[in-house]
Amino acid sequence: MTARRTFVRRTALAATTGVAALVLAACGGDDGGHDMGSMESGSGASASTSASASAEAGEHNDADVDFATEMIQHHRQAVEMADLAADRASSQEVKDLATKIKGAQDPEIKTMSGWLTSWGEEVPEDMSSSMPGMDHDMSSSMPGMMGSEDMGKLDKASGAEFDEMFLDMMVQHHEGAVEMAKTEKADGKYSPAVKLADGVITAQTAEIGQMNKMLGKS
Incomplete structure (x- = not known):
């Protein structure tokens, strides 16, 4: 139980x-x-x-891609011109300006190359060192770009002749960059690119005024 x-x-x-x-x-x-x-x-x-x-x-459009692609090449030529000033210019003011231009545009080339890579776009090849003149001729459709003949003349010049030639060419080069930057501001969508374009307009417009003054044009 x-x-x-x-x-x-x-x-x-x-x-x-x-x-x-x-x-x-x-x-x-x-x-x-x-x-x-x-x-x-x-x-x-x-x-x-x-x-x-x-x-x-990260939104961007074709205008942003074109701006970055073309401005990289445009900047590369400006840096190449600035490099020549180190041992060819006679004016310290020209040398200082060249150093300033290179210091501003080198980092921008890296920034824009990073954008293109992140967008899955091709970064334009830098052919200036391997095939002198070719990149200038291929990019001659860009406003302000110098042709291989102009670059050849600048490369052979020195002293006061170089100073004047450098300033004349760089004024044209900057005016072209400003034109390209204005197009990006009007048509671009990627805010960092539009901001960079605005900076290009401000900085290079000021340098155009400075160079014209050095040339006695204003």
């Missing part, structure tokens, strides 16, 4: 434990499901918002 009562108690306890486990599992499943769903929903929304913000910040 005692054994039978013990058996009944155990059976009842097992049944109670089983029911309790089922209830807990059901509750836990509901709560966990809601929590997990909430977490997944939250993380999904967060990722979506982040991706959307990133996409918005």
Whole structure:
């Protein structure tokens, strides 16, 4: 009799434990499901918002690609011209200006190359060192770009002749860059590119005034 009562108690306890486990599992499943769903929903929304913000910040159009591609080549020629001033210019003012131009445009070349890479676009090859003159002729359609003949003359000049030639050519070069930058401001969509274009307009317009003054034109 005692054994039978013990058996009944155990059976009842097992049944109670089983029911309790089922209830807990059901509750836990509901709560966990809601929590997990909430977490997944939250993380999904967060990722979506982040991706959307990133996409918005990175939006660009064909005008931005053209600006970066062409301005890289344009800047490279300006840097090449500035490099010549180091041992050919006679005026310290010209040398200082050349150093300033190179110091501003070298970093911009790197910045714009980074944009093109991030957009999956090709960064234009720098052919000036391997094939002198070719890059100038290929890019002659860009406003303010010097042809290989002009660059050859500048390369052979020195002293006061170099100073005047450098300033004349750089004024034209800067005017072309300003024109390109204005096109980017009007048609571009990528805000960092538009901002860089605005900086080009401000800085190079000021340098045009400085160079014209050095040439005695203003």
